[in-house]
Amino acid sequence: MEYGIIGLLVLIANIYAIFKTWTSAASTLAKVIWTVVILVLPVLGFIAWLIAGPKGGNSINV
DSSP: OHHHHHHHHHHHHHHHHHHHHHTSSSOHHHHHHHHHHHHHSHHHHHHHHHHHSOOOOSOOOO
Protein backbone atom coordinates (compact mmCIF):
# COMPACT_ATOMS: atom_id res chain seq x y z
CA MET A 1 0.00 0.00 0.00
CA GLU A 2 2.83 2.42 0.81
CA TYR A 3 4.40 1.93 -2.61
CA GLY A 4 1.13 2.82 -4.31
CA ILE A 5 0.90 6.10 -2.42
CA ILE A 6 4.53 6.92 -3.17
CA GLY A 7 3.98 6.11 -6.85
CA LEU A 8 0.90 8.34 -6.92
CA LEU A 9 2.88 11.22 -5.35
CA VAL A 10 5.66 10.78 -7.93
CA LEU A 11 3.07 10.78 -10.73
CA ILE A 12 1.45 13.97 -9.42
CA ALA A 13 4.86 15.65 -9.05
CA ASN A 14 5.84 14.68 -12.60
CA ILE A 15 2.56 15.93 -14.06
CA TYR A 16 3.08 19.23 -12.21
CA ALA A 17 6.68 19.51 -13.49
CA ILE A 18 5.66 18.80 -17.08
CA PHE A 19 2.80 21.30 -16.89
CA LYS A 20 5.07 24.01 -15.45
CA THR A 21 7.70 23.23 -18.09
CA TRP A 22 5.26 23.59 -20.98
CA THR A 23 3.83 26.84 -19.59
CA SER A 24 7.28 28.40 -19.10
CA ALA A 25 8.94 30.82 -21.47
CA ALA A 26 11.65 28.31 -22.43
CA SER A 27 12.29 27.28 -26.02
CA THR A 28 10.40 24.36 -27.52
CA LEU A 29 13.57 22.26 -27.63
CA ALA A 30 14.20 22.85 -23.93
CA LYS A 31 10.60 21.93 -23.14
CA VAL A 32 10.88 18.67 -25.08
CA ILE A 33 14.20 17.77 -23.45
CA TRP A 34 12.89 18.46 -19.93
CA THR A 35 9.75 16.45 -20.64
CA VAL A 36 11.77 13.45 -21.84
CA VAL A 37 14.09 13.66 -18.82
CA ILE A 38 11.13 13.80 -16.43
CA LEU A 39 9.40 10.86 -18.13
CA VAL A 40 12.49 8.63 -18.45
CA LEU A 41 13.85 9.34 -14.94
CA PRO A 42 10.74 10.12 -12.87
CA VAL A 43 12.31 10.84 -9.47
CA LEU A 44 15.74 12.07 -10.57
CA GLY A 45 14.22 14.03 -13.45
CA PHE A 46 11.84 15.80 -11.08
CA ILE A 47 14.66 16.67 -8.69
CA ALA A 48 16.80 17.95 -11.58
CA TRP A 49 13.85 19.99 -12.82
CA LEU A 50 13.41 21.53 -9.36
CA ILE A 51 17.06 22.54 -9.28
CA ALA A 52 17.77 23.56 -12.88
CA GLY A 53 14.51 23.53 -14.82
CA PRO A 54 13.08 26.44 -16.76
CA LYS A 55 11.93 29.18 -14.42
CA GLY A 56 9.16 31.70 -14.74
CA GLY A 57 6.05 31.78 -16.79
CA ASN A 58 4.46 34.07 -19.29
CA SER A 59 4.33 37.01 -16.88
CA ILE A 60 5.40 40.49 -17.92
CA ASN A 61 7.67 42.43 -15.60
CA VAL A 62 6.98 46.15 -15.47
